Amino acid sequence: MLPRSPGLKPWAYQAVNKPSSLTDLFWSFTLLALQGFGGVLAVVQRELVDKKQWLTREQFIEDWAVAQILPGPNVVNLSLMIGDRYFGLRGAMAALAGMLVFPLLVVLLLAAVFAGVADSPATQGALRGMGAVAAGLIAATGLKLVTALKKNVMGALVCWALAAITFVAIALLRFPLAWVLLVVGGMACAWAYRQLGRITP
Amino acid sequence: MSLHLTASDWLGFFTHFATLSLLAVGGAITTAPDMHRYLVGDKLWLTDAQFTSSIALAQAAPGPNVLFVALMGWNVGMNAGGYGHALLGVAVAMLGILLPSTTLTFVAARWGHQNRELQVVRAFKQGMAPIVIALLIATGWILASAHGSKLSNWPLWLLTAVTTVVVWRTKTHLLWLLGAGAVLGALGLV
Numbered sequence: 001m002l003p004r005s006p007g008l009k010p011w012a013y014q015a016v017n018k019p020s021s022l023t024d025l026f027w028s029f030t031l032l033a034l035q036g037f038g039g040v041l042a043v044v045q046r047e048l049v050d051k052k053q054w055l056t057r058e059q060f061i062e063d064w065a066v067a068q069i070l071p072g073p074n075v076v077n078l079s080l081m082i083g084d085r086y087f088g089l090r091g092a093m094a095a096l097a098g099m100l101v102f103p104l105l106v107v108l109l110l111a112a113v114f115a116g117v118a119d120s121p122a123t124q125g126a127l128r129g130m131g132a133v134a135a136g137l138i139a140a141t142g143l144k145l146v147t148a149l150k151k152n153v154m155g156a157l158v159c160w161a162l163a164a165i166t167f168v169a170i171a172l173l174r175f176p177l178a179w180v181l182l183v184v185g186g187m188a189c190a191w192a193y194r195q196l197g198r199i200t201p
Numbered sequence: 202m203s204l205h206l207t208a209s210d211w212l213g214f215f216t217h218f219a220t221l222s223l224l225a226v227g228g229a230i231t232t233a234p235d236m237h238r239y240l241v242g243d244k245l246w247l248t249d250a251q252f253t254s255s256i257a258l259a260q261a262a263p264g265p266n267v268l269f270v271a272l273m274g275w276n277v278g279m280n281a282g283g284y285g286h287a288l289l290g291v292a293v294a295m296l297g298i299l300l301p302s303t304t305l306t307f308v309a310a311r312w313g314h315q316n317r318e319l320q321v322v323r324a325f326k327q328g329m330a331p332i333v334i335a336l337l338i339a340t341g342w343i344l345a346s347a348h349g350s351k352l353s354n355w356p357l358w359l360l361t362a363v364t365t366v367v368v369w370r371t372k373t374h375l376l377w378l379l380g381a382g383a384v385l386g387a388l389g390l391v
Contacts, residue, residue: 033264037379038344040265041337042368046375058330065329066310068336071225072302073267080303081310092307100295103264104271108291110262111272122387127261129386132348132357133378136364139341143369145334152327159331166335171342177227181332189328196320196327 016053019086022094028052029079029098034106038134040075040099042141048082055082057148069181075099153195154188162188204246204281211293214246214277218270218297223305229267229298230256240273251276270298341365356391 019025028047036043041064048054055063067077076099083095149159166184169175206214217239221232233256240247247255255276259269274294278287316322341361348357360382367373385391 035263035376036265037263038260043375046368050372061330061333062326063310065326065333066313067306068333069226069329070302070306070309071223072299072306073225073229073265074227075265076267076299076303077306077310080306084307084311085314089307096303099265100268103262103268104291104295107259107262107264107268107272108275110258111275121389123261125386125389125391126383127257127386128348128357129360129382129384129391130261130379131344131382132360132386132391133364133382135341135344136361137341137368137375137378138344139338139361139365140368142334142337142341143365145337149331149334152330153323154327154331163331163335166332167339167342170336171339171346177231177336181226185329185332188332189324192328193320193324196323 015055015059018054019091022087022090025083025087025091026094026098029083029095030102033099033103036075036103037130039138041078042134042137044075044078045141045144054086057145058151061145061148069185153199154192155195158191204277206246206277206281206286210244211289214274214290215293215297218294219301222298222301225298225302229270233269236270236273240277246277246280247273251280267298270294356385360385360391 019028032043032047033040045060049057049060063078063081064074067074067081070077076096079095079099080092083091083093085091087094149156152159154162162184166180169180169184170177218236221229221235224235225232237252241249241252252273255272256269259266259272262268271291271294274290274292275287276290277294278285278290281290313322313325345358345361348354348361364378364382367378368375382391
């Protein structure tokens with residue numbers, strides 16, 4: 001039997017809103033996906049956490065950690081988990097379908113109709129400009145989530161150190177993601193496990 | 202380019218992508234090198250140009266980046282005989298890359314949610330939080346680094362930096378920012 005962590009309440013894990021129906025879930029994810037040029041994650045955070053408030057920042061980070069560590073496209077995993085949380089398997093399917101169906105039609109239409117346009121200098125320039133914006137969107141998403149670390153059981157100093165090590169290893173030294181997750185993530189989880197055990201009920 | 206793909210070829214395509222699905226930690230794009238080896242190098246089902254343009258087009262289009270896999274299936278099918286085959290290719294490639302990983306995620310996430318009071322589950326979520334946040338910022342950095350050196354491409358870096366601050370500190374709609382980036386790029390200003 002695995003030990004249960006003492007003294008933990010469902011703190012800060014009560015989201016304000018939730019999707020009203022499977023249809024709401026499907027169309028919300030469709031709209032998210034269709035706004036996501038160069039990555040959908042920034043839009044998911046902005047729409048579902050900041051605006052609709054289906055998830056708290058803490059929940060979003062936790063789900064994203066799971067979506068990231070498991071194989072497969074991360075935002076697809078994330079949509080599946082959010083859908084499941086509210087409506088079970090049917091919710092997972094609705095969210096997944098929302099994330100994929102219309103964007104798939106759009107991309108196939110583009111492939112069929114505009115195959116030649118992709119090489120023009122103006123298109124290349126536009127893609128470059130959108131790429132630069134997309135980079136900023138992702139970085140800003142990370143910065144916005146920093147506030148969620150305040151309640152972290154590991155304490156601010158350890159959190160900052162882990163974040164700094166991860167950034168240097170991935171962004172500057174370009175170590176493989178799997179190794180960073182295994183080594184830095186493993187140490188972090190071990191430390192968090194120890195700290196959780198020290199909380200008295 | 203015209204090909205003949207047998208039923209066992211399609212099955213091989215499916216099982217290869219289904220295997221990659223379970224190896225795709227960090228997203229489907231991390232397995233792109235192996236897809237290239239299989240589709241372009243071994244099987245000769247795609248040309249180099251078709252492979253590259255599948256990735257480029259999917260990144261330009263809205264939606265999850267995994268759709269580049271659908272375009273690969275589409276192009277293999279077009280090479281094998283037209284629109285009917287192309288749709289089959291999309292189905293084979295997408296089901297292959299998604300079915301194993303989404304099934305695993307569904308089961309694992311559900312287990313984690315049902316056992317969220319366990320100390321080991323809490324430790325995983327608390328421990329991973331700062332790492333996940335740093336990974337997002339690092340991803341932004343890596344995408345920006347694709348611009349090339351900071352000195353000669355300073356307008357692109359500036360655009361990324363300005364976007365970061367605007368999104369972080371204001372509620373400006375993201376599509377306005379993407380549109381501005383597209384216009385600046387198309388005019389050759391960045």
